[in-house]
Amino acid sequence: MSAIPVANSILAVRKAVAAARTSGLRIGCVPTMGALHEGHASLIRSAKAVSDFVVTTIFVNPTQFGPNEDFTKYPRTLEADCETCAAAGADLIFAPTAEEMYPPNAFAFVDVGTLGEHLCGPSRPGHFRGVCTIVMKLFQIVQPDVAVFGAKDAQQARIIRRMILDLNVPVQLMIAPTIRERDGLAMSSRNRYLTPIERSRAPEIYRVLCEVRDRALHGERDVARLESALRGMLETIPESRLDYAAIVDDETMTPITQIDRPALIAVAIYVGKTRLIDNVTIPQTTTI
C-alpha cells in the first residue's frame, strides 16, 4: 500500500534530509524504537503539524538496555511500522543497524549526571546515558528543526530537554501528551507482553495516579501522605511488584515534601514480568 522510503544508512538519511531542507522544508524528527502504536502515530502527527518533512527513526538502541532487560525480545515489527508511519504522515523512516550506529571503538557518550539517578535511574543503571547518546547522535544525523517525544516517558523527556538546553542543541523540543487505551492504560510497546489477566489489571495504575493527583488538587499538600496512599493503592494490584512510586519536582525530578510547585507523580511497576511506567503531573495551583 504505502511506499514510505526507508533509509538504512546515515549517508542516505542525511542526503534525503539535505534535499528536503534545500527545498525550504522544515524538518521534524520522531525518535522511536519501533513496535509502533497509536501513541507513536500521535507523535508523528504532532511533528507533521509543526514541520513539513518528518523523519521517524526506528532503532532498538542496545546501549539503553541493561544486561537483564528485554533487548533481544523487544518487539521488532518494521513492516507494520512502515504502514503506521505512512498513515500518520511521516515522510522518511531511518532504520539503521546497530553496526551503522555504533562503529567499533566508539568511546564518546552524552550523560546528564545526577538527573539520571532519580526515578528509573536506580533500577536502570546506564539507561539514560544510552538514551542521551543515541538521541544526540540522531539529532546530529537528522539535524531536525523540531523533535517530538512522548510525555509517557516523563524522565526521558525531561532529561532530553536538559540535554538540549545544556549542550545548546539547535532543535526545538515538543513533548506530546500520553495516548491511552479506552480504559486508561498508557499505550506502550511493552503492553503486548501482558497476559490477558495482567492486561485487565494494568489500567489500575492510571486510575491510582489520577486519584492521587485529585487528592493533591483538592488540597492535600503533604507529599509523604500522598506517596503513602499512592504506594498503598498500587500494592493492591495482584501479582504486581512496585519498582518505584514517587512524587517529585516536575523539572528536576528531585524529591519534594510539599506540593508547592509543579510536581510529577511517576510510577514504575511490574505487572507479572512486564515493567510498566506511567505518570501524571500536578500543575501549579493555589489553594483557596
Added chain:
Amino acid sequence: MSAIPVANSILAVRKAVAAARTSGLRIGCVPTMGALHEGHASLIRSAKAVSDFVVTTIFVNPTQFGPNEDFTKYPRTLEADCETCAAAGADLIFAPTAEEMYPPNAFAFVDVGTLGEHLCGPSRPGHFRGVCTIVMKLFQIVQPDVAVFGAKDAQQARIIRRMILDLNVPVQLMIAPTIRERDGLAMSSRNRYLTPIERSRAPEIYRVLCEVRDRALHGERDVARLESALRGMLETIPESRLDYAAIVDDETMTPITQIDRPALIAVAIYVGKTRLIDNVTIPQTTTI
C-alpha cells in the same frame, strides 16, 4: 585599526552565522581560550583556506581546569586577540561570558570514557570531559562546516576526532601542525609564564622529542628502550619535573611495546612552575 565584530551572546553569533550561511558561505570555526599567538593565527589561516566565514571562539572554559590549575591567572588579552584574529582573516569573534555558556543547573556533558584516561588524563581529572562538553556546545552554537584544532594538543585533537565520529557531529575536523618558535619551542599561551632562564631551557623538550623520533626512524623499535632514553634526556632539564613522557598508539593513545604502527611521542613537563606539553608523531615505516 581592524574592526572585527565580536559577538558575546549565543543569539548574536547564531544570527551572524545564519546570515553568512544564507549567503552561501562555508562556515569555519577555531575554538580557542584566547591569549592568541602565532600558533592560533596559523589555525585561523588554515580555517580561512578551506571556508569563507571563520568564527574564532575565545572562551577560557572553567570546566576544563582542575581546582589547583591556572584558571584565574590564565592570560586574558581580548584586545590584542581581536587584532590577531582580524589580521589572520577571521570574520567574527565569539567571546561569551561563563554565565552565557553555563546557565545554572546545567547537568549534561559529553565525555570519551577511557580515551581521556591516558597521557594528560591522570594529572588532569575531568579536563577532557570539560573540553568535550565545551567543544560540543560550540559546535552546536556555531554549526561550522569545518573546525580547526592544533596538533600541539595531541590528545585533545584525537579525543575531539573520536567525539565527532562517535556522535556523528556534522563537522569536518582539521588538525593543523604545531607552530614553533625559531628555537623549536612549541608556541603556547602558557609560555609567557616562563622566566627568561626557564624559557632558555624549554626548547630542549622538542630537541629530545626529535632525537627519540629519529632513533625510532633509524630502526629502534623497542618502546621501553625509547621511553627510557626519552625520560632520561628530559630529566636533565634543570628545575624541571616530568609529568609524563610516553610513546603510545597514535590513534587510541594506549601503550604499545613495539613501534609497529603510527605512534605518538607525548610529553608533559613542568619547567619551573609551568606545565608544558609537546609531541611528535612517528609515521608508519617499514624497516629495511
